[in-house]
Structures are given as C-alpha cells and as structure tokens.
Amino acid sequence: MKKLLLASAATALLAGPGLAASHSNEIKIGVLLGFTGPIESLTPSIAAGAELAMTEVNESGLLLDGATVTPVRGDSTCVDASAATAVAERQITDDGIKGIMGADCSGVTGAVLANVAVPNGIVMISPSATSPALSEAEDNGLFFRTAPSDARQGEVMADVLMEQGVKEVAVTYTNNDYGKGLADAFQAAFEKAGGKVTISAAHEDGKGDYSAEVGALDSAGGERLVVVGYVDQGGSGIVRAALDAGAFDTFHFPDGMIGDALTEKFGDEIEGSSGQLPGTDSPGGDKFKELAGDAADASSPFTPEAYDAAALMMLAMQAAGSAEPGDYKDKIEMVANAPGEQIFPGELAKALEILKNGGDIDYVGATAVELIGPGESAGSYREITIKDGKIETVKYR
Amino acid sequence: MSDILNALVAITNFILIPATAYGSQLALGALGVTLIYGILRFSNFAHGDTMAFGAMSTILVTWWLQSQGIGLGPLPTALLALPAGVAATVLLVLVTDRTVYRFYRRAKAKPVFLVIVSMGVMFVYNGLVRFIIGPDDQNFADGARFLISARDFKQMTGLDEGLAIRSSQAITIVTAVIVVAFLFWFLERTRTGKSMRAFSDNEDLALLSGINPERVVMLTWVLVAALATIAGVLYGLDKSFKPFTYFQLLLPIFAAAIVGGLGSPLGAIAGGFIIAFSEVAITYAFKKVAGYLLPEAWEPDGLVQLLSTDYKFAVSFVILVIVLLFRPTGLFRGKAV
Numbered sequence: 001m002k003k004l005l006l007a008s009a010a011t012a013l014l015a016g017p018g019l020a021a022s023h024s025n026e027i028k029i030g031v032l033l034g035f036t037g038p039i040e041s042l043t044p045s046i047a048a049g050a051e052l053a054m055t056e057v058n059e060s061g062l063l064l065d066g067a068t069v070t071p072v073r074g075d076s077t078c079v080d081a082s083a084a085t086a087v088a089e090r091q092i093t094d095d096g097i098k099g100i101m102g103a104d105c106s107g108v109t110g111a112v113l114a115n116v117a118v119p120n121g122i123v124m125i126s127p128s129a130t131s132p133a134l135s136e137a138e139d140n141g142l143f144f145r146t147a148p149s150d151a152r153q154g155e156v157m158a159d160v161l162m163e164q165g166v167k168e169v170a171v172t173y174t175n176n177d178y179g180k181g182l183a184d185a186f187q188a189a190f191e192k193a194g195g196k197v198t199i200s201a202a203h204e205d206g207k208g209d210y211s212a213e214v215g216a217l218d219s220a221g222g223e224r225l226v227v228v229g230y231v232d233q234g235g236s237g238i239v240r241a242a243l244d245a246g247a248f249d250t251f252h253f254p255d256g257m258i259g260d261a262l263t264e265k266f267g268d269e270i271e272g273s274s275g276q277l278p279g280t281d282s283p284g285g286d287k288f289k290e291l292a293g294d295a296a297d298a299s300s301p302f303t304p305e306a307y308d309a310a311a312l313m314m315l316a317m318q319a320a321g322s323a324e325p326g327d328y329k330d331k332i333e334m335v336a337n338a339p340g341e342q343i344f345p346g347e348l349a350k351a352l353e354i355l356k357n358g359g360d361i362d363y364v365g366a367t368a369v370e371l372i373g374p375g376e377s378a379g380s381y382r383e384i385t386i387k388d389g390k391i392e393t394v395k396y397r
Numbered sequence: 398m399s400d401i402l403n404a405l406v407a408i409t410n411f412i413l414i415p416a417t418a419y420g421s422q423l424a425l426g427a428l429g430v431t432l433i434y435g436i437l438r439f440s441n442f443a444h445g446d447t448m449a450f451g452a453m454s455t456i457l458v459t460w461w462l463q464s465q466g467i468g469l470g471p472l473p474t475a476l477l478a479l480p481a482g483v484a485a486t487v488l489l490v491l492v493t494d495r496t497v498y499r500f501y502r503r504a505k506a507k508p509v510f511l512v513i514v515s516m517g518v519m520f521v522y523n524g525l526v527r528f529i530i531g532p533d534d535q536n537f538a539d540g541a542r543f544l545i546s547a548r549d550f551k552q553m554t555g556l557d558e559g560l561a562i563r564s565s566q567a568i569t570i571v572t573a574v575i576v577v578a579f580l581f582w583f584l585e586r587t588r589t590g591k592s593m594r595a596f597s598d599n600e601d602l603a604l605l606s607g608i609n610p611e612r613v614v615m616l617t618w619v620l621v622a623a624l625a626t627i628a629g630v631l632y633g634l635d636k637s638f639k640p641f642t643y644f645q646l647l648l649p650i651f652a653a654a655i656v657g658g659l660g661s662p663l664g665a666i667a668g669g670f671i672i673a674f675s676e677v678a679i680t681y682a683f684k685k686v687a688g689y690l691l692p693e694a695w696e697p698d699g700l701v702q703l704l705s706t707d708y709k710f711a712v713s714f715v716i717l718v719i720v721l722l723f724r725p726t727g728l729f730r731g732k733a734v
Contacts, residue, residue, distance in 0.1 A: 175707070199682070199700060201705065201706050201707075202705075202706070202707050203706070206639070206641050206642060206645065207642065207645065209415075209419055209636060211411070211415030211416075211419065211677060212415075212676055212677045212680045212681065212706050212709050213680075213706045213709075214411070215411035215412065215415070215677065215680075215681045215682070216680060216681060216682040216700070216702060216705075216706050218407075218411060218685070219407075219411070219681065219682035219683065219684050219685040219686070219700065219702075220682055220684060220685075220700055221684075221685065232533075232534070237636070237637075244543075244547075244561055244563055245410055245411060245415075245547065245559075245561050246410070246546070246547020246548065246550075246551075246559035246560075246561050247411075
C-alpha cells in the first residue's frame with residue numbers, strides 16, 4: 001500500500017509540470033459541491049452533470065482555439081461555511097481556477113461569494129442555491145444561478161392560487177431557511193396581488209404531535225392551507241392532523257411536498273389540492289436525458305441545472321474571447337438570453353462555432369435557462385393538481 | 398344558540414380531544430418514569446427509547462398478524478400484538494438490569510451515576526431500534542380510523558364546526574383509564590404492591606421487615622416495561638411510529654413527572670394532563686371561538702393567541718421552572734429532585 005502511494009505520488013509530481021507544459025491552454029473550473037454532508041447523496045450526480053458539459057466542450061476542441069477545460073472538485077460540505085471558503089480559496093490560489101460551478105446550499109454559497117469570489121473577482125454560477133436572500137447579495141456582477149430563487153416560486157404560488165380564485169389562505173412552514181424564505185416570499189407576493197394570509201405559523205420537523213399547530217391554523221381560517229414543508233417530515237404530519245380534525249380539505253403544496261409519498265399517504269383525501277414544482281416542458285429536458293445516458297442521472301435534482309451552469313460559463317468565455325472572469329462575467333447574460341440561435345443540450349459545439357464567428361446565441365439548455373434580475377434563472381414551474389388521488393400536470397408557467 | 402354550540406364544538410375538537418389523548422400518552426409515560434424514580438431512585442433517561450422498543454416489537458408482531466390475515470375487525474390489530482410486545486420489552490429491560498444496573502446498585506452508586514448509565518442505555522436502545530426497523534416512519538394502524546369524522550358530524554348536527562374523534566384517540570383514553578386503575582389497585586391493594594410502596598418509602602425498614610429487594614426491583618421493571626410498551630404503542634397508533642419522536646417525547650414526559658412530583662403516581666397522571674392541556678390551549682388561537690361568542694362588532698381582528706405555536710415546547714418548561722421554584726417536590730409532594 002505504502003509503495004503504491006509513493007508511486008502514485010511520484011507520478012503525480014512528474015505528471016504535474018508535464019501536464020501544465022503540454023496544456024498551456026488549459027482552463028480550470030472549480031466544481032464546489034457538498035461531497036460530504038447533508039446532500040452528499042445528490043452531489044455526485046450534480047458534479048457529473050457539470051463535468052458532462054466540460055467533456056462535450058473539450059471534445060469539440062472549439063473553445064478559445066483549442067483550450068481544454070479541467071474540473072477541479074472541492075467539498076463545500078453544504079453546511080460548514082468556513083470549510084467551504086477554505087476550499088474555494090485553495091482552488092483559486094493553488095489550482096488557479098477561472099470560475100466556480102457552485103456552491104450548492106444557500107448558506108455556504110453566500111459565504112463563499114462574500115469571502116472568496118468577490119475579493120478575488122471570480123465568477124460563481126450556482127446550480128442549486130435557491131434562497132431569496134442571495135438575490136440581494138453584494139456580488140459585483142460575479143454571481144449567477146441556474147436555479148430559480150424561492151422568491152420566484154413564491155410569486156408563481158401566489159399566481160396559481162389567485163387564478164383559482166383563492167383569496168384567503170393559512171400558511172404553515174417548516175422552521176428552516178427554506179421554509180421561512182419561501183413562506184415570506186409567498187406572503188409578500190400574495191398580499192401584493194390582493195390576497196390575505198390569515199396566519200403564517202412555523203412547524204418543527206420530526207415532532208409527533210401537531211394538534212396545537214392545526215388548531216391555530218384552523219382558527220385563523222382560510223380557503224386553503226399552504227404547507228411549505230417536506231413530504232417525509234412534518235409537512236405530512238400537518239396535513240394528516242388537518243384532515244383528521246376536519247380543519248382543511250384542500251391544500252397547496254410547493255416543491256418540498258410534492259412526491260410519490262404524498263399521494264401514497266393521502267390519496268383522494270386531498271382531492272382538488274394544488275401545487276407547483278420546478279419543471280419545464282422545453283425539449284431541453286429530454287435532450288439532456290438522452291445526452292446524459294449513464295454518465296449522469298438526469299432526473300436527480302439540480303443535475304440539469306449543473307450542466308447548464310457549466311455550459312453557460314464556457315460559452316461566456318467563448319463570447320468574450322477570454323477565460324478571465326473579469327472579461328467573461330458580462331457575457332453570461334448575453335449568451336443565456338434571447339436574441340440568437342437557440343441552443344439545447346448536446347449542441348455546445350454548434351454554439352461555440354456561432355460565437356466564434358461573432359454570432360449570437362440564446363442558450364436554452366436542459367432547464368430553459370432565462371436569466372433575470374440579478375443574474376438568476378427565471379425558472380419554469382409545473383403546476384399540478386391532485387385528481388383521483390394522482391398528481392396531474394395542469395400547465396407549465 | 399347555534400353559535401354557542403359551534404364555539405363549544407370547536408373547543409372540543411381542537412383542544413379537549415387532542416389534549417386528552419396526548420395527556421393520556423404523557424401520563425402513561427410519566428408513570429413509568431415516576432415508578433423507577435420512586436423505587437430504583439434514579440431518573441431513567443432510557444424511558445423514551447424503551448417505549449420505542451416496545452412499540453417496535455409490537456409493530457413487528459402486528460405486521461406478522463396482518464400478513465396471516467388475523468385482525469380485530471374495527472379495532473387495530475396492534476392491540477392483539479401488544480402482549481407479545483410487552484413480553485419482548487420485559488425481557489429487554491430485565492437483561493439490561495442484570496447486565497448493567499445491578500452492578501451499580503450493588504456498588505451503591507450515587508443516583509447521578511445511574512442517570513448517566515441510563516443515558517448510555519438510551520443510546521444503545523436508540524441504535525438497537527434503528528438497527529432493527531430503521532429510522533423511517535412506519536405505519537401499522539388498521540381498523541376503523543374514525544369514531545366520528547368531522548364531515549359526518551357536520552351532516553348529523555347541521556353545525557358549521559366539525560367534531561372528529563379518531564378511534565385511536567378513544568382507544569388511548571380507554572386504555573389509559575384501565576391501565577391506571579389496574580396500577581392503583583395493584584399498588585394499593587395487593588401484598589406485592591404494598592411491598593413496593595414500602596420499599597419506595599423507606600428502603601432500610603423494608604429490608605428489615607423481610608422484603609426481598611431483588612424481587613421488588615424485578616417487578617418494577619416488569620411494570621415499567623409494560624407501561625412503556627402500552628404508551629409507545631398508543632402513541633404510535635395515534636400519530637405514527639418514528640424512533641426519533643420517542644426520543645423527543647422524553648422531555649414532556651419528564652416535565653409531566655416532575656410537575657406532578659417524582660415518585661408519585663397520582664402526580665404523574667395530573668402532570669401529564671397539565672402539560673398536554675397547557676401546550677395545546679395556550680397556543681390555540683381563539684379567534685374563531687370569539688367570533689362565535691361575541692357580537693359582530695366586537696369580533697377581533699387578531700388571532701387571540703397567547704403564544705405562537707413556535708413556543709409550544711417552551712410552555713412545558715416554563716411550567717416546570719415555576720413548579721420547581723415554588724414547590725420543588727411537585728404538586729403531589731413527590732421526592733425532592
């Protein structure tokens with residue numbers, strides 16, 4: 001074992017400078033994700049999604065006259081901000097990365113952005129940070145995300161309910177950043193549209209008894225109960241207790257509540273309930289699935305977003321004619337949005353060619369990317385309803 | 398008139414029924430804690446996980462019975478499996494007592510050592526339950542779900558408010574009454590019960606009068622295991638079985654036992670209901686009830702809620718602190734903590 005270690009260390013030492021010499025035209029991109037920690041089961045697939053885009057670009061050989069892109073993986077841990085900033089710092093100073101595909105969870109993303117990316121002038125594109133707070137972060141135009149902010153989901157949620165003529169709702173949210181952020185965003189949007197939130201009460205996950213919460217929600221009243229929680233946690237407990245006590249018959253569910261478990265547990269008891277989750281009917285999704293094959297799990301959360309994040313970064317480099325973050329950061333919105341030729345997954349070579357010839361592209365990608373406001377995905381959502389005990393798609397918005 | 402009825406029904410549906418069921422579950426748990434404190438003289442932190450183990454063994458037998466097609470009709474099959482669950486739990490706690498607690502008892506260890514030891518036991522039970530059944534939610538309730546559902550009640554009475562009584566709530570309350578009655582009969586009327594009380598009141602005198610301490614200890618564990626299993630199964634039937642929630646139940650259970658007075662069975666029951674009712678009633682929003690009772694002009698805009706539900710758990714602890722400050726032995730004069 002020791003010998004093997006020595007041997008590989010020696011090879012690495014020898015290979016290191018050799019590689020650098022042969023690939024003077026090498027561009028490194030940091031893949032900063034929580035490879036350990038609470039979302040460690042999701043990260044391998046997210047990283048694979050990003051690296052898929054890099055492989056595709058490398059195979060085309062068209063990026064900046066034959067430059068190759070190398071991913072540098074780093075562990076954001078999802079929860080430990082100091083560990084994540086240390087890793088990002090090392091990626092920039094030691095590895096010399098030109099951009100960060102990451103980070104993943106909203107907390108560490110904000111920390112890396114403020115402490116590392118902005119001081120060093122490095123572009124960050126997160127595939128999965130959804131906290132509304134990041135929209136207002138001080139970023140010098142360096143931060144983007146291919147996942148929509150929960151502020152956007154709050155607006156979509158308000159629209160869905162308004163269109164159904166629901167004017168008064170009670171809200172309960174799981175007591176964490178996701179729940180609180182989304183509940184607040186929804187309340188703001190709903191009240192702006194003329195609706196009324198009778199109560200916004202937190203619930204703790206993993207508690208056995210929710211009768212006190214349901215009692216308060218029922219007393220406050222409302223036509224529908226909005227449950228911003230997790231289907232395998234307290235969210236289901238609330239729904240169960242509300243149904244049993246006869247407090248509410250119909251509910252509205254955001255993304256955390258929608259899953260097979262929901263209809264398995266409640267079936268037609270929640271008939272007529274509504275909800276929405278990120279989703280698109282753009283052909284990009286299917287094309288990505290085809291392209292990913294066995295290399296990445298296309299149905300895993302945030303994997304298509306990661307492909308898009310990496311692709312956007314490289315396309316912007318091509319458009320700017322430079323891999324320096326200061327040059328290409330202004331091109332990201334240009335390649336992502338109209339006008340220009342629409343680009344789907346698997347067409348990165350075509351996009352590079354067009355950009356090289358001075359043309360313009362509109363990157364659609366796997367998730368119908370459209371960057372709005374402070375450089376975040378507009379996000380498309382799938383509106384659903386519960387009919388005959390099954391989840392049915394109403395439309396995309 | 399119907400307004401008053403509506404208000405009454407709302408209070409019954411959202412406060413009285415859930416709090417009574419929850420209070421019975423806490424009372425059964427607190428009885429176990431209080432028995433151990435009274436007779437073995439330490440706070441058993443492993444009690445929540447003993448409940449989880451008892452519920453788990455009952456669930457496993459329930460599943461087997463269900464697969465054999467054996468059931469109780471409208472009653473949950475788990476009631477049939479309960480004796481087996483109790484037996485498994487009795488075995489577990491007796492083995493634990495032999496291998497762990499007896500050593501410290503013989504060494505005349507201070508109670509605080511035993512508390513720490515019980516925490517160790519808690520972690521072992523914790524792991525054992527997760528190892529056997531996993532950390533996920535398990536559903537094992539069957540039979541009729543409701544005695545009266547909210548919808549039926551509305552149709553029957555024509556009132557705006559519904560009243561729902563789940564069969565699990567009814568079973569919980571009935572079982573709790575039976576178990577408590579049996580326990581009191583046992584402690585007050587039987588020779589063995591009397592010897593247990595004597596041992597609890599004064600260990601030395603009890604030993605002098607020829608009471609066998611090992612027998613008393615064994616009987617205590619058997620009673621505690623049975624109580625824990627029954628409480629655990631009832632709780633699982635009413636809510637759902639998830640190992641982690643039993644661990645969390647430990648806090649309100651101890652609050653109940655201490656408020657009532659550790660070592661006093663009557664206190665444990667009173668404590669359970671005090672904790673449950675204050676948790677549910679203090680965080681209830683009385684807006685709707687006030688809307689029914691008050692003339693329209695007085696109807697409140699706010700929620701008329703004393704405390705937000707976020708502070709549900711704080712309520713038990715505030716009560717605990719108040720009781721310890723003003724009456725350290727608890728409401729029913731248990732042992733000083």
